[in-house]
Each structure stands twice: as structure tokens, then as C-alpha cells.
Amino acid sequence: MSELIEYMQQLGQRAKSAARVIANADTGVKNNALNAIADEIETQQAVILAANTLDMKAGAKNGLDAALLDRLELNEERVAAMAEGLRQIVALPDPAGEISQINSRPSGIKVGQMRVPLGVIGIIYESRPNVTADAAALCLKSGNASILRGGSEAKHSNQAIALCISNGLKVAGLPAEIVQVIETTDRNAVGELIRMEGTVDVIIPRGGKGLIERITKEARVPVIKHLHGVCHVYLDDKAEKEMALSIALNAKTQRYGTCNTMETLLVAEAVAAEFLPELAALYEAKNVELRGCEKTCEVLPNCVKAVDADWDEEYLAPILSIRVVDDMEMAMDHIHDHSSGHTESIVTADYAKAMRFLREVDSSSVMVNASTRFADGFEYGLGGEIGISTNKLHARGPVGLVGLTTQKYIVLGDGHIRQ
């Protein structure tokens, strides 16, 4: 254990030194590094795939399920997409160094804010090896050093990608320690990483609820995270029927396993009898299991009766809970009690209700007449995302390059002293 602590502390010290270098690197240098890493990944495709084959074989032997193996698997296309992702980050504007409006104060000093990197970012993730390249690149472009800890099932793949990253950094004349991948598969390394206050500035976990709960509980370093996504769509009595059905269908069925998928549908009582039977037919065609409140089951006699736990469940599957509510007020109360604070949407043609819903619902994304599936960094124009945050402090919603920076005050004087 003390060996592990020493290993992690050295890793942390190297990251801290490297953070000062990358924080002050010009945009051009950072872009050169990203391009060099992309080149390296393309050149080393065969090596990366061979490493991935080792992981896949070990995974199959260890009985990983099909979904996990799919996330773990790399092929020529996926490696090419990784390199392409890096080149897309090159094209994004660099948030670091931006100075916001400088104001003159009565004392004579001029005060503004400068956007600067956070410092050292720890990323903890599970099986997908492409996160290694993606997360490293977003941290690098925003001027941060990163310490990456991937799943042990992807260790060969991650090490092969890590080698491409460090070679790319060297080509651009930057220290390789700007991106470090934890080599040991000792599970205690995560426990150490999340307690390295004063060294690591923020932890971003990407993975299942179990991983994130554990990290939240034990971390001493601030964590940017979302625990789960229990997203709601509320079909108001002033909703246009066609739009309501289209959004309710899309929010549930466009993809089942994503955090911005709707898990509970709320329907105003006045339109329940009109909307629900048609909607149920659309869901049935997609094999979505419906679990309804009492009133829902009156309208849809074949519907499974929902139990209390259904209202807090993130199914990540073709299952949907449905509740009939008196009005928007009751819908917002339900959301207040059961939402995970990720994304909620109202479908309505009523201006005042749309404005109230936007203002009063306290989630990271609040939508009017749009599918919850839009809640991600690419759709919002952030260019990429390192995750979606349901924290209230700092970054909320999809977190792109700006979310990986902070602001400091700058004061420009001319010999000013305080009276």
C-alpha cells in the first residue's frame, strides 16, 4: 500500500509540474500536439488493435457480457474515429486566456476576469478505451494536465493509446507528463487519486451509478458528475397532439441506454384519454414496456401497474413509467420529488406555461417542445463533452472545454493603493 501511495504521489507531483507548462502553452502548440497525437494513433492502428485483441480475449475469458465487450472493442473504424475526434478538438476555440470586460472602478483600478485552466484533472472511467484519447484531448486543449484511470479490462488498449499520446506530446515539444495513464490495476489507486487534495483539482468520473456513488462518498477533491438521469417529459393539456406524440416517442426510443433518455412520461389528465392509446400503440410497435399509475391503467387496460420505485428508476432500457397528473403544477411537483436534475421537457403551445416551466424546473437542462435526447455537448454546440454534470456548482449540464476552466480576477493598477 505504501508503495502505491508513493507511486500516486509521484504521479501527482509530475502532473502538477506539467500543469504549469500546459497552462501557459499557446493555442498553436496545443493544436500541434493534438494533431501529432492523431497522426500517431493512425500510424499505430495495428498496434492499438493488437492490444485491444488481448483485452477482448481476456474479457471473453473472464465472462464479460456482450454489452461490455461491445464497449471494449476497437476496430479500424473506431480507431479512425478516435483520431478524427482529436482533429475536431483542434478546430474548437481555446477558452483559456479570454479576458472578460474590464471595468474601471471609482478607486481608479481596472478589474476584469481571465479564464484559466483548472490545473490537474483526474478522469476515472470504465471500459471504453476511446475515452482515453477523448478525455486527454479535451483536458489538453483547455490547458489542463490529466491523470487517467481506465477500466482494468481495457488496460492493454489504454496503454497503447497512452503511448501514442505521449509520443504526440513529445513531437510537439511538450512534456509527456501532461497526460498520464495510471499503470497499476490496483483498485486502491482510485481511492488515492480522489483524495489528493492540493494536487488534483477536480475528479470527473464517467461510468455507472455504482462507481460514481463510491467516488462521491470517498472523494476529498471536488467531483463533477451526474449520478443518473431520470428525465421527464410533461405533455401539457395545451400540447399539440402530433408534436406531443412525436417528442414522447423520440425521447424514449431514439436510444435506450443514454442518460438523456426519458424514463417517466407525465400526461395532463385533460388529454390523457386522447393521447395515451395512440402513444401506447407507438411504444408497443417498438416493444417498450409501459408501467402506469392508476389513472394510466384505466386508459390503458393492458398497462403494468407502476410501483413507487418506478418513479425513481433509471431504466436505461425499453421500459417507461407513465403518470397522469392534474396539471403542470402537479407535474412540476412530481419532477421536484423524483427528478435527478438532468433534463426535463414540457410540450405545450401555451406561452405562460412554457415560461414558468423553463424558470421553475431546477434541472441542468430544461426544454420546451423538444426531445430530452438533445441534451448533450455536441447538440448544444460545445464541440465535445467530457460528461454531463448535475452538480449545481461550477459546470452544470454538458461540460465542454469551458467547463474545464475557471476564472480569476485580474486587477490593473498604476500604483493604486487603498485609502
Next chain:
Amino acid sequence: MSELIEYMQQLGQRAKSAARVIANADTGVKNNALNAIADEIETQQAVILAANTLDMKAGAKNGLDAALLDRLELNEERVAAMAEGLRQIVALPDPAGEISQINSRPSGIKVGQMRVPLGVIGIIYESRPNVTADAAALCLKSGNASILRGGSEAKHSNQAIALCISNGLKVAGLPAEIVQVIETTDRNAVGELIRMEGTVDVIIPRGGKGLIERITKEARVPVIKHLHGVCHVYLDDKAEKEMALSIALNAKTQRYGTCNTMETLLVAEAVAAEFLPELAALYEAKNVELRGCEKTCEVLPNCVKAVDADWDEEYLAPILSIRVVDDMEMAMDHIHDHSSGHTESIVTADYAKAMRFLREVDSSSVMVNASTRFADGFEYGLGGEIGISTNKLHARGPVGLVGLTTQKYIVLGDGHIRQ
């Protein structure tokens, strides 16, 4: 203990309900409440002073030192200043509800960000009873519910002020639970408050290093804080002498007990022999004790020799440590190693050096040619401050109304579904 837990949980639930009300109150209603509270404080001046007399007597009996008694004491002027402070907050712009530029995305959705309150804010503070009115008012104006926990030595004063606040809220037609003052003096109440995840959104401690260290260690709720202020001024070899001496003197001696007071002076070797003797005379006239590095002591033979611990000390007293450095590089290294991340200033006439210092020094405020004493919310034009944050996430530097809010994404669609 279980009684305490129940008491705190009820307090928390009331705060959570009240938070929904105040979050959606119009600016006018919030201003009416602030004015009504100010009126009430003025009307109840005699009652507040009588309560304060009880605290002062108990404090004297319990042997509180003079500085503490001074912070605890209220008089007619201080009560009037409390009311005046509330009216100043009325005049500040309301940050809640601001929508930042809405962008159209290729999918057709429109995406923007809306500024919204954080929710429930816990404030933990020490002897000054005026913090009760001040903190409650900043939270109220920014649309947050607050739970306040003052020092037990100020309990009568705080309760008298709390009564004015709840009466003022009622006059404005708002629930009194928007501002709650913890009534029990049980020390475990703080321990409970800082662990109420899901109820309390952020904790802001205002007090000494001991209090803040304890809270940081035990809190499960995010904490906006600064631990201490070890602020530096670097006198560059390109500094104008007169400006250098004036800023160095002001940063140390304008007030000794504040967090933005300079604690260590760094002087470029090229100007040390020229600047230090004159500066030492100025400090001597103010009875400031100097503790210098070896090179400083060569120039100032009467200077006390600094020990390692001096470079990390927040004296909050007429004591200053001085180190002679080779150049700006070495000054920035010293700051990197010893700064608490609060405020640092360079005095230089060199453009390139000023720009580098601004960019590379990683503190909440970085200054050129100005006294560190300017680092506060009033001087920066925030209108008020609930504290100064050395956190990197969320609010950094002086925290005003905007720091008590967050942003959520809003999406405006017209029936848009994800392809």
C-alpha cells in the same frame, strides 16, 4: 442526538420548500422584503441592543478577549449600518433569470443558459452579529433560502436580528422559512448541517482557519471557502521605486487583520539594496516587525532571520516576511510553493513581465501595480460579498450575488426530435 437530527431535518425540509418560493419571487417582491427587514431593524434597534448587551455581559464573564468582544459588540451606529447595508442590496441588480445569448443549432433547436439560484445555502459564521442580516440579505436577493448558524456567544443578538428578518419577510408576503437561524447552540448542529446532501446546496463558512478546516474535512455538501490569505507582492527590478514603496507599505499596513493583507514581500535582487532600507524605515515607523531571508538580512542588519515556517504564515498582524529573489521567475516559483491562492501583485513597469505574471500566477486575484488590499467585493464592484473564495470551481475571488447563483441550459424547440 436523534432529537437534534430531527430538528435539523425539519429545518432542512422547510428551507427546501421555501427555496422554491423565493427562487420564483419577482425582484420587486424580494426588494420589498429587504426594505421591510431594514425598517424592522431600525424600529427594533433598542431590542437588538438589549439582546446584544446580554451577549456582551456573558462574553465578558466567559473571558472573551478584547478583539472578540469588539466584533461581538453592536451600537446605534452598527445597527444603522446593518439597515443601510440591506438597502444597498436592494439597489443591486438581480442576477436570477438572466438568459445569456440563445444560439440556433443545426438541428433547429435554440440553446441558451438561464441564471438561477443555487437553492439552500448554509452559512456558518463566528461572533459578528451583523453577518446575520448581511448574509441573509445576499441569499434572499439572489433567490436562495438560507440556514444561518452564528457563534453561540452572539446568540441573543442573532435571535433578535432573526426576528426582524422573519417579520420583514411576512410584511412582504413571503414565508419566514426563507431565512432560518439555527436556535440550538449544540455544536453538533454544524456537523449535521454540512452533511445534509440533497437538502443544502452549498455551505459558506466565515471564520477562522480552525473552523474552516474542520468544515472542509467533514462536509459532504460543497463548500465555498478560503482557508487563509497568504498574499504576496513582488517588487520587480523594473518597478518604479516610489510606486513600489507605496504599494508595499499599503498592502501590509492599511489593515493588518484582513485576508487580503500582504504577508510576504518578494524583492528582485537588483533593486533590494536600493529599495529595502527605505522600506524598512517606513515599516519601522508603523512598528511592523520584519523577518527576512539571508540576503534581506545582509541589506537590513537589524532584521530578524526568517525560518521556513514564516513563508507559509498568515500573520494577520504587524509582521512581514521578506525574501530577495533572483528574478520574476523565482518570485513566481515562491508564490507557486507558498501562496494560499488568494491574491498576488507585481509592481513593474515592464509590459511583458506584467502580462506573464497576470497569466501565470494561479490565484483568485492577480494584480499589476496595485495593492492587494483592493481584493474585495466592494472594490471590485460586486456591491457586496458573502466571502472570498480560493476554490477553483464555481466562484473564485470575492463572491457576490452572481456567485450565489448557477446556470441551467434552456432549450427552445418547436417539436424538434433527435434524428
